[in-house]
Amino acid sequence: DILERPEGLELGGDLREVTIMMSDIRGFTTMSEHLAPAQVVTMLNRYLGAMTDIIMASNGTIDEFIGDAILAVFGAPQHRDDDADRAVRCALAMQAAMADVNRQNAAEGLPELAMGIALNTGTVIAGNIGSERRSKYGFVGHPMNVTSRIEDHCLGGEILISDSTRQQLRGDYTLTNQRDLNVRGIDQSVTTYTIRGRADD
Amino acid sequence: DILERPEGLELGGDLREVTIMMSDIRGFTTMSEHLAPAQVVTMLNRYLGAMTDIIMASNGTIDEFIGDAILAVFGAPQHRDDDADRAVRCALAMQAAMADVNRQNAAEGLPELAMGIALNTGTVIAGNIGSERRSKYGFVGHPMNVTSRIEDHCLGGEILISDSTRQQLRGDYTLTNQRDLNVRGIDQSVTTYTIRGRADD
Numbered sequence: 001d002i003l004e005r006p007e008g009l010e011l012g013g014d015l016r017e018v019t020i021m022m023s024d025i026r027g028f029t030t031m032s033e034h035l036a037p038a039q040v041v042t043m044l045n046r047y048l049g050a051m052t053d054i055i056m057a058s059n060g061t062i063d064e065f066i067g068d069a070i071l072a073v074f075g076a077p078q079h080r081d082d083d084a085d086r087a088v089r090c091a092l093a094m095q096a097a098m099a100d101v102n103r104q105n106a107a108e109g110l111p112e113l114a115m116g117i118a119l120n121t122g123t124v125i126a127g128n129i130g131s132e133r134r135s136k137y138g139f140v141g142h143p144m145n146v147t148s149r150i151e152d153h154c155l156g157g158e159i160l161i162s163d164s165t166r167q168q169l170r171g172d173y174t175l176t177n178q179r180d181l182n183v184r185g186i187d188q189s190v191t192t193y194t195i196r197g198r199a200d201d
Numbered sequence: 202d203i204l205e206r207p208e209g210l211e212l213g214g215d216l217r218e219v220t221i222m223m224s225d226i227r228g229f230t231t232m233s234e235h236l237a238p239a240q241v242v243t244m245l246n247r248y249l250g251a252m253t254d255i256i257m258a259s260n261g262t263i264d265e266f267i268g269d270a271i272l273a274v275f276g277a278p279q280h281r282d283d284d285a286d287r288a289v290r291c292a293l294a295m296q297a298a299m300a301d302v303n304r305q306n307a308a309e310g311l312p313e314l315a316m317g318i319a320l321n322t323g324t325v326i327a328g329n330i331g332s333e334r335r336s337k338y339g340f341v342g343h344p345m346n347v348t349s350r351i352e353d354h355c356l357g358g359e360i361l362i363s364d365s366t367r368q369q370l371r372g373d374y375t376l377t378n379q380r381d382l383n384v385r386g387i388d389q390s391v392t393t394y395t396i397r398g399r400a401d402d
Contacts, residue, residue, distance in 0.1 A: 012238070012239040012242055012243070013238040013239050013241060013242030013243075014238050014239075015238050028341075029341065029342060029343050029345075029346060030343075032326060032341055032342065033342075033343070037213075037214040037215050037216050037326045037328065038213040038214050038215075040214060040326050040341060041213055041214030041326065041328040041329070041330065041341075042213075042214075044330060044341065045329075045330065045331060045332060045336075048330065048331050048332050049331075049332035049333060049334075052331070052332040052334055052335055053332070053334070056334065062335060064265055064267060065330055065331050065335075065337065065339060066265060066267065066272075067330075067339070067340070067341045067345055067346075068341065071267075125233060125238045125241050125242065127238065127242040128242070128246075129242065129245060129246065129249065129266055129268075130246060130249050130250075130253070130266055131246060131249050131250035131253040131254070132250060133250075133253055133254070133257065134253055134263060134266075135246075136266065138266060138268070139268070140229075140230065140233055140241060140242075140245065140268045140269065141230060141233065141234075142230050142231075142234070144230075144268055145230060145268075
């Protein structure tokens with residue numbers, strides 16, 4: 001009964017406009033080669049734990065942890081009019097939280113982590129992806145791939161948003177460093193901006 | 202008690218030599234733009250279901266579905282002396298099974314899928330990755346990233362194995378098309394081969 005499923009989750013797959021977030025730690029793999037495995041997992045889980053809490057508090061849907069990367073979306077299964085704004089505020093809160101993550105790392109003699117975050121908005125296919133033996137609510141579409149390519153260009157501490165995300169924003173934010181990125185598999189270049197914070201901060 | 206945990210799974214993270222498999226469908230995202238969302242999910246899940254069955258029957262550990270990509274490892278949590286051979290035989294069986302997947306797709310007017318598979322062997326950190334709210338048995342290390350880069354070079358229907366996988370093989374296989382790939386983040390190039398089948402086939 002559709003009234004009993006207000007979020008409109010279609011198991012068979014449907015189109016959703018979402019703001020996609022991908023974050024990772026710059027140079028994490030190389031850094032991990034100089035540490036004991038237990039230290040690497042401790043450091044990784046401290047970061048993932050802190051970021052998971054913030055993403056969930058922002059009503060983001062975590063799709064995956066892929067090594068040190070986090071893939072999340074805002075807008076599925078449930079659409080909200082402020083999906084892009086919540087994604088941006090979530091990214092700003094995540095960057096701010098890295099100071100505390102790094103204080104804990106420093107206290108244990110662990111290296112400082114610097115995270116990049118990419119945000120991109122577009123229409124994707126959302127659905128239960130997988131097999132009878134293993135499935136998950138997941139996403140397919142060019143906007144997913146584009147987000148990953150934008151993430152490749154992020155510096156440590158940076159949040160890069162695509163122009164498609166910028167167009168959805170209702171709040172005022174400080175944007176700098178407009179760039180056009182060439183993305184494999186996409187004919188047109190993708191315009192991105194570095195987001196510094198809310199304009200009233 | 203270690204005797205009660207014969208697989209030696211260390212929750213805190215430990216080093217494992219594994220053969221990593223990454224498969225995906227060439228051009229899947231572009232193809233999906235010309236189909237209804239439900240058709241895309243049907244087609245994706247048919248492929249993922251068939252491949253999951255084969256990977257599980259080969260004692261592979263599925264790490265993730267990432268869109269149309271499958272990430273799996275052979276050798277963790279449980280090491281077996283034939284990890285690389287099982288990975289290669291699994292990949293050959295997966296390619297063979299695509300004929301049946303495509304027969305089913307054709308019967309429904311869906312396009313033909315062509316899968317690429319990359320295999321690479323190396324030492325990674327394995328452990329429970331994530332947070333208290335969400336965690337999984339996952340893997341970190343350069344060999345994971347290298348596998349993804351090798352996969353970028355796969356043609357449809359092809360299985361590319363790195364030289365590190367080749368060196369672990371006990372069986373005889375037909376290898377062709379030796380190449381040296383430049384991989385971002387790795388100083389040395391990675392030598393790969395196309396694997397055609399078992400030498401006695």
